Amino acid sequence: MTSPTPSTGPVAVVTGASSGIGAATARALAGAGYHVVLGARRVERLEQVAAECGGTAVALDVTDDASVAAFVAQVPRCDVLVNNAGGAKGTDAVADADLEDWRWMYETNVLGTVRVTKALLPALLASGDGQVITIGSTAAREAYQGGAGYNAAKFGVAALSRVLRLELLGQPVRVSEIDPGMVQTDFSLVRFKGDQEKADAVYRGVDALTADDVAETVRWVATRPSHVNIDQVLMMPRDQVSAKVVHRTEA
Template sequence: MPGTESPHSTHRRPDDRFPGSGRTAVVTGASSGIGAATATRLAAEGFDVVLGARRMDRLESLAASIGGRALPLDVTDPSSVEAFAGALDRVDVLVNNAGGAFDANRVEAADLDSWAQTYEVNVLGTVRLTKALLPALRASGAADVVFVSSTAGLVSYEGGASYTAAKHGVHTLAETMRLELNGEPIRVLEIAPGMVRTEEFSLNRLGSADKADAVYRGVREPLVAEDVADCIAWVITRPHHVNIDLMIVRPLAQAAQHKVARE
């Protein structure tokens, strides 16, 4: 009936120019890579974007360029998460993007400190922030929680156990939350990218520019951060009764985790 639509409804006309208008989106890990690209894209879609990360110099520069708000955030630090959540008046969308890989060791050569760091950043940090923002997400009346996982959360591979274990954790976290929040107006959405070439991911994992470059050598058009940002923007701008449970996105050159065409 006319006049009965919720003020938070996201059932929009396909020709709406700014589908995020009036909605606040929080993006973690927003100082570089997929996070920075997502913050930029969502600002262009009309969202009020809150950028969270540790490197405030980069964060503030990006926030100024897109008209967003930069707040310090270390998802591994409970006090940082508490302060971040306390600074927000409204949250309609949470993009859990903060994460990373820190080694490529076989299990027999496992660095347990690296394993702990990987799990803390990707899994516990994600749980910590999601838990802190859930009351605000509920209050929005039509919320979205996006988990940026990985195809590593679906398929294992040699030398990737610390990262694949953590991303499997993120995948099951998304699945579990979707079950637990069933019946509430909160969508739980998961984006699982395959090979994405960003300026820092493989460098942080492998420790040298040469090793990082070798990951993508000969691969025709690996994904870039903006490709994943495009997917994130698309899933959260569907009518709110449409839930994209899991989107797997790879470059055309990558048929599977272990099958990559190289020229």
């Protein structure tokens, strides 16, 4: 743990915060006045990000019940929860599905989001003005070839977010879903299991979104007046109009 979580002042929890969108979001929310509790498995990187933004680093594996319970025990207050932990593995067609990859995607994206949200809902309600912001994907809105397993997981995350919005109607908790398109992070490197050439090819010739672009959107959503709920945001780079329709500049 980098620094103690304050007992007063607004607190934001960000999962998957050791790099990419999660790390950028932690910095953006810290700049907006939140004390940020950062959770991820890569503790050394997590502590570096926490030190940069004055936050608290706590080890978190969203696929493990005990890890989530231990994490939440160190979060005495939660005003904003950013469910960012997730990812894709592979591009298999349904006929060739690697069930272990599919299981990892479902556990990380869907059940991981459920575990953390369920565990922190009491604190979010107790805050009197809580907010759940879930980072989804264009894959939650559009099925595409090569996306079967990830589509299935992210459609599930979108359904979870939208049902939670219904369930919390009348309660002091807002629920928002942010669905980015192409963001140049380590996402594709994970998807292609460390194949840097394949990962680089995804973004070649495209002026893609950055992690900071998405983080700024999270910050904006989180700082709207309490009576304003930004239900859904779909954001893509100018060079992208759908999952597979992308303009590439020739090198």
